[in-house]
Amino acid sequence: MITTTLLHDSQSGGVKSILTASGLSHSFDYTLFENVDINIHQKESIAVLGVSGSGKSTLLHILATLLKPQYGEVIYGDGYMYEQGDKKLLEIRRDDIGIIFQSHYLFKGFSVKENLEISSMISGNSIDMDLIKKLKIDDTMHQNVSELSGGQQQRVSIARVLLKKPKLIFADEPTGNLDRQTANEVMDVMLEYIEKNNAGLFIVTHDEKVASRCNSAYRLQDKRLFPVTI
Numbered sequence: 001m002i003t004t005t006l007l008h009d010s011q012s013g014g015v016k017s018i019l020t021a022s023g024l025s026h027s028f029d030y031t032l033f034e035n036v037d038i039n040i041h042q043k044e045s046i047a048v049l050g051v052s053g054s055g056k057s058t059l060l061h062i063l064a065t066l067l068k069p070q071y072g073e074v075i076y077g078d079g080y081m082y083e084q085g086d087k088k089l090l091e092i093r094r095d096d097i098g099i100i101f102q103s104h105y106l107f108k109g110f111s112v113k114e115n116l117e118i119s120s121m122i123s124g125n126s127i128d129m130d131l132i133k134k135l136k137i138d139d140t141m142h143q144n145v146s147e148l149s150g151g152q153q154q155r156v157s158i159a160r161v162l163l164k165k166p167k168l169i170f171a172d173e174p175t176g177n178l179d180r181q182t183a184n185e186v187m188d189v190m191l192e193y194i195e196k197n198n199a200g201l202f203i204v205t206h207d208e209k210v211a212s213r214c215n216s217a218y219r220l221q222d223k224r225l226f227p228v229t230i
């Protein structure tokens with residue numbers, strides 16, 4: 001069960017809810033989790049920790065329009081996410097949701113700039129060079145993404161997601177390939193983004209230091225989501 005002190009009633013004119021999920025259960029070969037509730041509000045960051053195989057990425061995919069849960073509901077805006085038609089679901093994914101995947105899917109064979117232009121086209125904005133500098137990828141713009149290190153590719157995929165101006169960011173191990181200082185800087189960029197854009201952040205991580213920077217942290221364990229204090 002998720003509640004945080006930050007949350008206010010969405011009707012009260014306070015912090016607005018962006019996504020509410022309740023009673024989520026999902027199994028593949030075994031039951032990953034049961035009866036998980038999540039609420040993501042504007043300007044809120046939520047971290048989920050848990051051992052490998054506990055179902056963190058699966059939970060993230062369910063919240064991010066990619067996987068219909070076997071049980072439970074995901075409410076996005078004023079509708080049930082998985083009861084929308086495919087077209088509407090695609091629109092939500094394209095316009096409102098930014099997903100930083102555990103394995104980043106950049107367009108190999110294209111330059112960093114070309115990879116970023118796709119997102120800025122979707123949002124109708126030009127590439128925000130301040131953001132690119134903060135992520136320290138300004139020197140890589142004309143390089144082919146396959147020439148970049150893992151950490152650089154990860155930062156390009158984060159830039160690509162933020163340039164789309166999503167209302168919700170789902171980040172699956174976004175700092176996995178980064179040293180401590182760069183991980184902190186990437187967290188600065190994402191937290192600043194949600195603050196400025198009234199967006200929400202749901203992040204899966206193995207790194208307790210990264211989780212401790214979020215408003216709330218949970219551990220997926222024994223098929224449940226437990227609040228943790230870090």
Ligand SMILES: Nc1ncnc2c1ncn2[C@@H]1O[C@H](COP(=O)(O)OP(=O)(O)OP(=O)(O)O)[C@@H](O)[C@H]1O
Pocket residue numbers: 028029032050051052053054055056057058059102
């Ligand atoms: N599409 C799928 N079909 C079948 N099994 C799946 C599928 N996706 C995930 N699983 C299984 O569900 C379990 C949880 O996977 P998941 O990727 O959600 O774990 P995770 O907590 O993100 O792990 P990690 O920390 O290693 O990324 C794993 O045993 C995985 O093999």
Ligand SMILES: [Mg+2]
Pocket residue numbers: 056057058102172
């Ligand atoms: Mg995972």
